[in-house]
Amino acid sequence: MTDPAALLQIERLAVRFGTARGPVQAVEDVSLEVLAGECVAVVGESGSGKTQLLLACLGLLAQNGRASGSVRFEGSELLGASEAALNRVRGTGIGLLSQDPASSLTPHLRIETQLVELLLDRGLASTAEARQLAIAGLREVEIAEPEARLRQYPHELSGGMRQRVALAMALMGRPRLLLADEPTTALDVSVQARILELLARVRDRGLALLIITHDLGVVAGLADRVAVMYAGRIVEHAPVEQLFAAPSHPYTAALLAAVPRLHGGDASGRLAGIEGDPPRPGETPPGCAFAPRCKRATTRCTQTRPELRTLPGASDAVACHWPLSAEVELA
Amino acid sequence: MAETVLGLAAPRRAGLWSDAWSRLRRSRAAWIAALVLAALVLASLVGPSLSAYAVDQVDWTQAALASPPSLDTGHWFGTDANGRDLFVRVWIGTRVSLLVAVLATIVSVVIGVGWGATAGYHGGRLDDWMMRFVDVLYALPYMFFVIILTVVFGRSLVLIFLAIGAVGWLTMARIVRGQSLALRQREFVEAAIALGLPAHTIIFRHVVPNVLGTVIVYATLTVPQVILFESFLSFLGLGVQEPLTSLGRLVAEGALEMETSPWLLLIPSAVLGTILLCLNFLGDGLRDALDPRERR
């Protein structure tokens, strides 16, 4: 698994929370790497642990959270690193774009102040240079009249524009890796499309991306590889074309089928939902966590947990006793 | 409560209050605080009758003037400079202080919550007028207001707590109004409007229960304020009158003789401190207990 070219390397990461009702395992045994210039997406529904995974990477877990395993960025360990060491990486090594543009910008500060903050704080630019860089940064995310925008406050901008400013802010420190946590969830579809385009352009310029999302549609035009998470574990990990064309895990297949489409299918027919709800963190059943909702589940599924393994002759890894693509081979 | 309001016997676990009760039982600090408070209340009720002395009785024996605590003389907490039994006076003082504090707090909670929730829920012009009224009362000097009340209506216990409560609700009303204003925007309140429920029902069923946590914490902070305020009034000669006494008054008197008879300060201070500490723990516990979302 160790690839020298890996920018971010997550190995056997586990995140545990101490709660009043005992420890809750949010992430378990997750290994993932992001190569330079690559875009990896982590797809999962609420409670799958995808956000905790991202927070653990940046050392931003809540007070009662503990991460174990290893997260290395450009070879240096982030888990357990000092706050000072983390701060050297945050911003200039790893940028963060979060879900809610309304809360990721400080309401009482002008856009300019927030954009240049990092540069001035690290002594990366003089005040005049920082201003020019901020203007260039806004232009990069296609904000018209950047000079005028700099003087505005977040509430004077629309939601989509705020998210673009947040993106510009995440890119100000010229990070090598951008972590994006549900970057489009809080936005309208048309604004979503805009942000996705910008992210694609950022990726094409060679910045590595790790995107966390629940929406497979978001992944489509952007990611090279996709890791699907369910109940704190990766259940399938595959190149994006393969994942969409021939998903191996029943959960991935069901998730793909549940996405409402514009074309094809029977518009007057029912959507293919997945029966039941995802398990709540801490209430994960023994065996395969998806078994209670899986049509293919057998007693083996409810008793022993399938390990993530690479299928013979395939490029993807899947944690399922009865993977779908294996069946195709047999048939 | 919800059960009787809705008047139905659907299969369900007990309502908000009994849930809160069981959660309170589980919080050790709050439960111990409640037991200690109960013990203090009990002591304040029965304590005075356990002693051979009365609250205003002076022990004329020479040794009994400002005598330290002793089991032999029967003055378990000692006596003050006038030869009065401190044990009896401390419990009488506790009784008076708690009574004033609790009643004044109830007055301020009832008026403050009702006023604040109504203003916050309705918003607009009604809110403007109601809150300007509060502002006007704020602008009156608090102390001056209470002093005028006591001077005009004479000095009685009932009046003291009414007077303190009547001005104490202002801050409560502001706090509750702010929270109600925020709750007003929440979708569950809009859903209740869409059900066609009348405003007062929505206020008391959906708004007030959701501000209770804040109200209770603030109320437990009000109690010590009232106790201290009462002692200040007493100091001015406007509060509780001799031969009755209160904790605040005992502490104030004790402080004067701190060097010669330290027990006169230490014992009432210890009781007052215990009460305040217990109230804070209980307040914290109640806030958590009333919030169905268990804290992580």
Add this chain to the structure above:
Amino acid sequence: MTPLLQVDCVSVRYALRGSSWVARKRYLEALREVSVEVPEGGRLGIVGESGSGKSTLARVVLGFVHAHAGRVLWRGREIEFHDRLGMRALRREVQVVFQDPFGSLDPRMTAGEAIAEALHALAAGPVAPREAGERIASSLEEVGLASALADRYPHELSGGQCQRVAIARATVVRPRLLICDEAVSALDVSVQAQVVNLLRDLSERHRMALLFISHNLAVVRHLCDDIAVLCQGRLVERGDRQRIFEAPHEDYTRALLAAVPEPIVRKRGKRG
């Protein structure tokens, strides 16, 4: 036949903050002469971006927002939003489900209590405790929840379960029209599909009309017969589903269609 709901040339404007009594008042036009109608048992989708006025339209029908011009008609008769008695009767027929599954339930009420409250508030007469219990259980069952969940508080439920409780609360008295304001937008994809199916089933089974507001055309396609597209407070296009999806007249509609993220891999070369 008269439609169930008719929104006739409705305009809404909000006074902008910061316009003082000295300066002339400035307004934000949230809706401009919008007309839509929903037939008995029909399903109308209202689509637009945020700021297009689609939620305002729902709020006008609910009487939360006052229209400064135009009328709203219910079975051909104008709704008098100030008439308390009439509104009470109307509430029984028009109910609403909001976007935020956790925000639309009172955190201090169990699911059962929330539904019971709706039942008692909306039922024509007093409901006997026994009958209430049965109706709560059956309405929970109808939205696919075990009746044991009646004892749970919202924080003990998942987002999808909360939204089902909100739907059960809104439909326990069998309204004729259910307004869904972005009711599935905050849900996970797999749960979103379940809830869309549920709304469809309820609508078909009880001939309940839907006014379904969403920014996602793909979701609307699976639920609604007719679609109205709003842009900056104006109705830009209206038509049946097939026509809107296959031959949209307006550029704006085409742009909305193009924006829907679908899980189809496009070749890299086309981008960037």
